[in-house]
Amino acid sequence: MPLRTTFSLRPWRDARVYLRASVLRKLVLLLVLVLPLVWLFAVHKRDQLSEVARDESNRNVKNLAHAFAEEVQSSIVTIDLSLSQLRLSWLRNPEHFGDIVTELNTHLQGRLRINVVVTDVEGRLVFSSIPGAPRHLDLSDREHIATHLQGGRGDRLYIGKPLKGRLSGRWTVQFSRPIIDADGKTVGVIVGGVAPAYFSRFYSTIDLGANASIALVRTDGIVVARTTQDLTMRDSGRLLTGFPYTTVNSTAGGTFHRVSRLDGVERNYGWRALPQYGLLVTVGQSVQDANARYAQQKEVLAMAGLAVSLLLALAGWAALAAADHRRRAVASLAAAEARWKLALNAAGEGVWDYSFGNRMVTLSPSARGIIDAEGTLLPFDRDAFALMSHPEDLAAVLHALDAHLAGHTPDYTAQYRTRLRNGNWRWILARGQVAGRDTGGQPLRIVGTVADIDARKLQEEQIRHLAHHDMLTGLPNRLLLRDRLRQALLAAERAEHRLAVIFFDLDKFKPVNDSYGHAVGDVLLQQVATRLRATLRASDTLARLGGDEFVVLLPRVNGSGDARKVAEDILRELNRPFMTEGFSLNISASLGVAVYPDCAQDADSLLRCADTAMYEAKLQGRGRVAEHADCERIQAGMYKDAA
Known part of the structure; x- marks a missing residue:
């Protein structure tokens, strides 16, 4: 029930009551006992917000590093398949090889342009797609050519250091394979040069603040490509040392904290290794940007401490009520921002949120369009999932989902075909992460994204067909x-x-x-x-x-x-x-x-x-x-x- 306070009609007498020595002593004692607790509570919450910001930043950069690694791997596969097809074309039809290179770059529709160079077994230039290239130019001193001519690597893709081309005058990353004739002898080298900027497209899809960075680095520490908001490709070819650049294992991936040796910015980094190519990727968010999302909450905490202190001096119950209200407001605000965090970072993708309690899935408008669903709030279970998934993909998708729900994997990722309402199939990429578990460890809710990858799958199939036919x-x-x-x-x-x-x-x-x-x-x-x-x-x-x-x-x-x-x-x-x-x-x-x-x-x-x-x-x-x-x-x- 509400508390009623009766004020005297004689203010001067009330003032004497407030100024009595015993009241002042009790007030001082109350403030001595309670105010340290209030301010310890405020400092603790401030530290908690800093920890939340750091943990959330580490999760973000780790997940984005995984996504960046997948995109880089997909790009390298495309480049390698193209080189393999061009190598066969060179052996079979060298007189029309220039037309074949032009046709390939046209087929890639401007998303990727490959400058192609072919040398003989002595390392002399015999073909270049770069206009005006001098014939028989000696390129045998280039690392990406010499490594094949010296032997010992077999028929493997080699990724060279970023170099400023003698022919183009531009910085490129060199991908090379040996040209092997029907007798199994190396008769030359084919090289595909790709602008480092091609691997930095991923930067435009992330939102980690003004000082974010992404980088593609060889395992010997040589920077292939690096992008920040204000300066692109400045650091190609520079050398990085220490963890994780020289200590990558076959399953490596994780996070680290460091002041960048390239631009002096303190960042939280997520990294992912591509050991089969001798590369790793990093995605970094500055500590300042990570903490910026919680700066307002920290200011609120400081103001709350002052308000609570003032209210405690006037009345104990008001201080307790204000502290509790402030604590609940901060927790509610942090939870609301955590729920929408994935959606903000997944620009251009659909967002889904599934509750195991009521077996309902909530879809964003983009997600609804991607999977061609009837609505944005739908009942959903394994039977419904089996009906919408391609039979050939179902077992692998459920295996990946069950592994994550059981806590064996940090997140859930699957590529599969989903049935549209008109009966057609569409390739999608689904990612997700459990957002909460009960005391028994059972999942309560999983949140994720879905993307349409139909066009990418079609392009991969076309390149695969060209490589074998x-x-x-x-x-x-x-x-x-x-x-x-x-x-x-x-x-x-x-x-x-x-x-x-x-x-x-x-x-x-x-x-x-x-x-x-x-x-x-x-x-x-x-x-x-x-x-x-x-x-x-x-x-x-x-x-x-x-x-x-x-x-x-x-x-x-x-x-x-x-x-x-x-x-x-x-x-x-x-x-x-x-x-x-x-x-x-x-x-x-x-x-x-x-x-x-x-x-x-x-x-x-x-x-x-x-x-x-x-x-x-x-x-x-x-x-x-x-x-x-x-x-x-x-x-x-x-x-x-x-x-």
Whole structure:
């Protein structure tokens, strides 16, 4: 009930009561006992806010470092796949290599531009996509080229130090791979130069204050790219020492606190290693910016202490009520800001909030649009999740979610396909973190973000397809053929059955090119691929190695007779005229057949046997089929006659 205070009508008498020695002594005693507690409480809360700011900053930079590492890894995979495809194109079609490079950069649609350089085995420049580059410029002293020419690294991607290019005059990060011919010898190096600024795009997606920084650093401490708000790329090529730059292990990642040796700003850093590339990323938030969000609360605490002290001098109950109210207001404000913190940092992504108590999920408008939901507040459980997730992705997603809910992982991250209301599928990236647990450790609430990554997945699939298929005919290329042949040999060895390889090239193809032009020749190659695909089984593989050379893999045959019959079917189809661009063209082929395990036990030997048989067919007059066993008998007879 409310407390009523009755004031006397004789103020002077009341003043004497307030000034009595006993009242003053009690007031002093009350203030001596209570005010230290009040101010200790205020200082403690101030320290708590500082700890909350530090812990929250560490969580932010750690999560953003993980996201930055994923983006850098995705970018490097794109660059590496592009280099691998360009390397194959250089070996197969060097005269049109410039057009292929231009087409690749056009395909990347300006998001990434790769300056391509090719050197010979001596390190001399033989191709550059940079206009005006001098021919035969010696680049053998460059680290990213010398490391391949000196040998010892194998066919691996090498990421060099940021350098100011001799050709472009600009700072670039060099990605290089050796060029290896069909005999396994290094015949040169292909280099892709990428502007360091490409790896700093992530900076525009974060909101960590005016003094935030992101950096991409090699594990030897060399800065690849670094970005802050007021100065970009100033520190590329500089050397950083100490933890974590020289102590990265295969699963490294975490946080550290340091005054930057580059700009003198004190920051909390999150870092994540990419050991497979010899890189790590850092995301830093200045201590000043981390504390800025709680500066107002600290000022409120100071004012509250003064107000409480004044109120305690007038009445004890008012001081206690004011202190309790102030404590609750600070706690409520901190909790409200923590709930919205993830949403503020996830600009451009949808936000979701799931309660395990009522099994309801709350979606932001962006999240609702990304997953095509009917509303923003929906009932949700595992059965509903199973209905919306692609069956091929469901087990892995639930495994990642359960691992986080059980406390085995710091956060939940999953990429999977979700079903839209029109029945189509969309790739999404979901991240989340448990926001509260009960006394038994069971999760009460999980908050996270969702992003549409459909376009990125499509681009990755297109690049993967280009790396394994011939651009002209769409047939598997040499790389994919070798992979399928290796798998077929393993299956044949386990099941103890035979397989066959048919190696052939087109007879009379060069006159077509000479008489009608390469455009007609290209169309003819496409028609050959279409006609032969219809002749073969679905389990067979027809691959184009380059030019007019093709290989057919028959993963299961009863013997050489089966393989020969398929080869003769191919020859019969190729002997039929082709109507190409209004011309009736007549070609043929020389085909060589080799059977596993009769002819060879491994992929390279089997292909050589088929190649040898094909050349024997040419020696016998072209337009025919030769088996490897026949070749051995003929050659043995020749040696006998010679003796």
